[in-house]
Amino acid sequence: xxxxQTVRRVLLRMRSFRVPLLTxxxxxxxxxxCSLVIPVLTGQAVDEVVAAGQVRFAPLKRVLVAIAGxxxxxxxxxxxxxxxxxxxxxxxxxxxxxxxxxxxxxxxLKTLDGRPYGEIVSRVxxxxxxxxxxxxxxxxxxFSGVLTIVGTLGFMLSQSxxxxxxxxxxxxxxxxVAAFIARRTHGMFALQAQARAEQTALVDEAxxxxxxxxxxxxxxxxxxxxxxxNALLRKHSLRAVFYSSITNPATRFVNALVYAxxxxxxxxxxxxGRISVGTLxxxxxxxxxxxxxFNEISGVVAEMQGALACAxxxxxxxxxxxxPPEPPDARTLEHAAGAVALDKVCFSYVRERPLIENFSxxxxxxxxxxxxxxxxxxxxxxxxxxxxxxxxxxxAILLDGCDIRRLxxxxxxxxYGMVLQDTWLRDGTVRxxxxxxxxxxxEEEIIRAAKAANAHSFIRRLPQGYDTPLKDGGGLSQxxxxxxxxARVMLCLPPVLILDEATSSIDxxxxxxxxxxxxxxxxxxxxxxxxxxxxxIRSADCILVMRDGSIVETGTHEELLRRGGFYAKLxxxxxxx
Numbered sequence: 001x002x003x004x005q006t007v008r009r010v011l012l013r014m015r016s017f018r019v020p021l022l023t024x025x026x027x028x029x030x031x032x033x034c035s036l037v038i039p040v041l042t043g044q045a046v047d048e049v050v051a052a053g054q055v056r057f058a059p060l061k062r063v064l065v066a067i068a069g070x071x072x073x074x075x076x077x078x079x080x081x082x083x084x085x086x087x088x089x090x091x092x093x094x095x096x097x098x099x100x101x102x103x104x105x106x107x108x109l110k111t112l113d114g115r116p117y118g119e120i121v122s123r124v125x126x127x128x129x130x131x132x133x134x135x136x137x138x139x140x141x142x143f144s145g146v147l148t149i150v151g152t153l154g155f156m157l158s159q160s161x162x163x164x165x166x167x168x169x170x171x172x173x174x175x176x177v178a179a180f181i182a183r184r185t186h187g188m189f190a191l192q193a194q195a196r197a198e199q200t201a202l203v204d205e206a207x208x209x210x211x212x213x214x215x216x217x218x219x220x221x222x223x224x225x226x227x228x229x230n231a232l233l234r235k236h237s238l239r240a241v242f243y244s245s246i247t248n249p250a251t252r253f254v255n256a257l258v259y260a261x262x263x264x265x266x267x268x269x270x271x272x273g274r275i276s277v278g279t280l281x282x283x284x285x286x287x288x289x290x291x292x293x294f295n296e297i298s299g300v301v302a303e304m305q306g307a308l309a310c311a312x313x314x315x316x317x318x319x320x321x322x323x324p325p326e327p328p329d330a331r332t333l334e335h336a337a338g339a340v341a342l343d344k345v346c347f348s349y350v351r352e353r354p355l356i357e358n359f360s361x362x363x364x365x366x367x368x369x370x371x372x373x374x375x376x377x378x379x380x381x382x383x384x385x386x387x388x389x390x391x392x393x394x395x396a397i398l399l400d401g402c403d404i405r406r407l408x409x410x411x412x413x414x415x416y417g418m419v420l421q422d423t424w425l426r427d428g429t430v431r432x433x434x435x436x437x438x439x440x441x442x443e444e445e446i447i448r449a450a451k452a453a454n455a456h457s458f459i460r461r462l463p464q465g466y467d468t469p470l471k472d473g474g475g476l477s478q479x480x481x482x483x484x485x486x487a488r489v490m491l492c493l494p495p496v497l498i499l500d501e502a503t504s505s506i507d508x509x510x511x512x513x514x515x516x517x518x519x520x521x522x523x524x525x526x527x528x529x530x531x532x533x534x535x536x537i538r539s540a541d542c543i544l545v546m547r548d549g550s551i552v553e554t555g556t557h558e559e560l561l562r563r564g565g566f567y568a569k570l571x572x573x574x575x576x577x
Contacts, residue, residue, distance in 0.1 A: 006308050006311050006312050006315060007308065009311075009315055010131075010135075010308075010311055013092055013095065013096065014092065016095075017088055017091060017092065020084060020087070020088045020091075021088070023084055024081060024084050024085060024088065024139060024143060025143060027077045027078075027080050027081040027084065028077075028081055028143040028144050028147050029147060030073065030074070030077040031074050031077040031078045031081055031144060032144055032147040032148050032151055033074075033151065034070040034071070034073050034074030034077065035074055035148070035289065036148070036151045036152060036155055036286075036289070037070050038067055038070055038071065038074075038285075039155075039281075039282045039285035039286055039289070040155065040282055041063050041066050041067045041070070042067065042278075042281060042282065042285060043276075043278035043279055043280075043281050043282030043285075044059075044063050044278060045060055045063045045064065045067070045278070081140065081143075081144070082140055085136055085139040085140045086136060088139060089132050089135045089136040089139060090132070092132075092135060093128050093129075093131065093132040093135070096128055096131070096314060097124060097128050099318060100123070100124045100128070100314060100317055100318060101124065103317060103318050103320065103322070104120070104124075106322045106323060107320055107322060107323065108321075108322070108323040108390070109384070109389045109390060110349070110390060111320055111321075116198075116201035116204070116205070117201070117204055118197075118200040118201030118202065118203060118204030118205065119197045119198065119200065119201040120317070121200060121204065122196060122197035122200035122201070123197065123313050123314055123316075123317050124314075124317070126196060126197070126200060126310075127193060127197075127310035127311070127313050127314050128310070128314060130193070130306060130307055130310040131307045131310045131311045131314065133303065133307065134303050134304050134306065134307020134308070134310075135307065137300050137303050137304075138300055138303075138304060138307075141293075141300045142300055144293070145293030145300070146293070148289060148290070148292070148293045149290060149293050152286050152289050152290040153167070153168070153290070155286060156283065156286050156290075159275070159279055159282065159283065160266075160269060160274070160275055160279070160283065162265065162269070163262055163265045163266055163269065163283055166258075166261040166262060166265050167258055167261070167262060167287065167290060170254065170257055170258045170261060173254045173257075177247065177250040177251060177254065181243060181244065181246055181247045181250070181301075184243060185240055185243050185244045185305045188236060188239050188240035188243060188244075188305075189240045189244075189305045189306040189308075189309040190309040190312065191236040191239075191240075192233070192236040192237050192240045192306065192309070193306070193309045193310050193313055194313075195229065195232050195233040195236050195237075196233060197313070198229055198232075198233075199226070199229050199230065199233055202222075202225060202226055202229055203226075206222055206226070240305075240306065244303075244305060244306075247301065254291075255291030255292075258287060258290070258291050259284070259287045259288060259291060262283055262284060262286075262287035263284060263287070266279075266280045266283045266284065267280065324391060324405075326408055326409065327405075327406060329406075330406060330407060330408045331402060331406055331407050331408070331411075332407070332408050332410075332411045333399065333400070333402070333407050333408075333411040333412060333414075333415055334411070335495070336399060336400050336415040336495040336496065337365045337400050337495065338363075338365040338366065338400075338495045338496050338525055338526030339363065339364060339365050339398075339399070339400050339401065339526070340361075340362075340363040340386065340397075340398070340399055340496065340526060341361065341362045341363065341397070341398040341401075342359055342360055342361040342362075342385075342395070342396075342397050342398075343360055343395050343396045343397075343398065344358050344359070344360055344394070344395040344396075345358075345359040345360070345385065345392050345394070345395035345396070345397060346358060346359070346392065346393045346394040346395055347381065347385060347390065347392050347393050348393060349381075355378055355381060356378050356381060356382070356385075356550070357550065358395075358550075359382075359395070359550065359551065361544065361551070363526055363528075363542075364526075365495075365524070365525075365526055366523075366524045366525060366526060367526055367527075367541045367542060368526075368527045368529065368539070368540045368541045368542075369526075369527065369528050369529070369540065369541065369542050369543075369544060370528075370529045370530075370531060370537035370540035370542070370543045370544065371528060371529065371530045371531075371543075371544045371546060372530075372531060372532075372534060372537065372543060372544070372545055372546070372567065372570065373545060373546035373547055373570075374547065374570075377546040377547050377548060378546055378548075379500075379530045379546055380500060380530065382546075383418070383498055383500055383528065383530060385397060386404075386416070386498065386528070387412075387413060387416055387418065387498070388404050388405070388409060388412055388413075391405065399412065399415065399496075414437075414492075414494065415494055415495055415496055416494055416496045416497070416498055417437075417488075417489035417492055417493075417494035417496070417497045417498065418489070418497075418498040418499075418500070419482075419485050419486050419488075419489055419497075419498070419499050419500070420485075420500045420501070421500055421501035423478065423481040423482050423484075423485050424485070425470055425476075425481055425484060425485075426470075427469075427470065427471055428469065428470065429464075429466065429467050429468060429469055429470065430459055430462065430465070430466050430467070430468050430470060430484065431446055431466040431467060433470060433484055433488070434446050434449060434450060434466075434484060434487045434488055434491060435488075435491065436488055437488055437489075437491065437492040438491050438492050441491055443466075445491060446466065446487075446491060447466075448490075449487045449488075449490035449491035450466075450487045450490075452487070452490040453483050453484075453486040453487035453490050454483060455480070455483035455484055455486070455487050458480055458483070494525075495525050495526065496525065496526045496527070496528070497525060497526070497527040497528070498527070498528045498530075499527065499528070499529045499530065499531075500530040501530060501531065501532060534567075534570060534571045537557070538557040539557075540556070540557065541556070542554060542555070542556070543555060543556065543557060543560060543567065545560065545565075545566055545567045545570075547566060552565075552566055553565050553566055553567050
């Protein structure tokens, strides 16, 4: 994305804040106006001191009172300007973060799975914060700086054209220096933002995979990766900050020349009698006021390069292709019977490496289908396709005879109850975690579901029972977390159940009770069971044996053993020891 496009999009974001922007402009005018009037009054005060012992106190008093009044008004306007700019910037960034978070919910899983989560978090949080700092500095300094430059030139022209020409002729040097450096620092700030995102992703990995790191004694290797990334971030940061920081001293040097030029020219004019000493002091104050915004604006320009680099990354996230929209005539499935069919389905995560090819399957309502096979054969991929987390490349998946792409995603996924090997619990009470899929459930329904999942007994032993707060499942064993996830499904009673190694974290005795509960609650409902422990699927109505994305065998447990094929080898391999 080009820098100009980024600036245009940031400006478009400000359109809904017209009233605050106009108010900021008005306050900036008042603040700058007061600061410009004060040097004129100061010059008048100087002129009231005629000579030693000749001071006109009455008019001097009036001038000093006026200076105090304008100073107070300017301070109040400056305070209001800062407060409103902070509020305005927070509103703009809040809208961007809201859009970014909503975008994450609309992105296909393919996009999210293809990136480190820490890198995405960095865009939504860190990059948005950096953009916020840049906008805040831009609002508070840019408006006031530009108005000060224009206003100061006007006041100086009204006093002396010749001295003003000195200022105008020297000013372009400062602008050239600032523009020259700004053009060359944008790319450096972009590299800095990218390096920062990679570091964030690495820290996220280090925290989330701490047990794995320690289990394999990879602390030193991880520290080395962090040090290398940190060194790269330091390199890019130093380059960006070093070159951008040249702007300030360079413009200060030019500003010193301007001030000296005004001082020399003004002194000669005062000696020749063309201006008074008070007017000379006024010009010197204006020269300082005129050059000060160039220092501030140069700092703003340097800061904005980093902010725009972060904005580019944030807008790139907002521009990511979303999951395919639902058709206008999408059907809402109210009560699914549970008939599932796959018709010549083809799918691959990477186009060059096909995974599932010409896969066909027909499952009648109420059937218990087990899916087995070696790692990477496509078992979990099949589940992702059934839930429409991914769309098929060709072919179709039908639920009750309707292509799932013609159904609303909400009604489709409400028709499935899914329990995965990896558990997920939100921050909230035990009750809230069980009732995620059915928030309106009564206390009796929640307890009944917990009992069916064999979770009621351990929940009662918790400090506050069903009202015990959970922080990402803290305080619960992996098996207890899994039981709560199973209780969710028991509460919703969906027509189709998907179990992807759902009982892998539960002991054998509890697993037997859970299996009995599933048999009772899912009687007459369709279920898909992905299992590695083949002893848990002996009672399945149909077992699909997958290999390299294709079904190589189908049948019941006894039938497949009698054939002595691939399933028999898998089954016997688990008991050879």
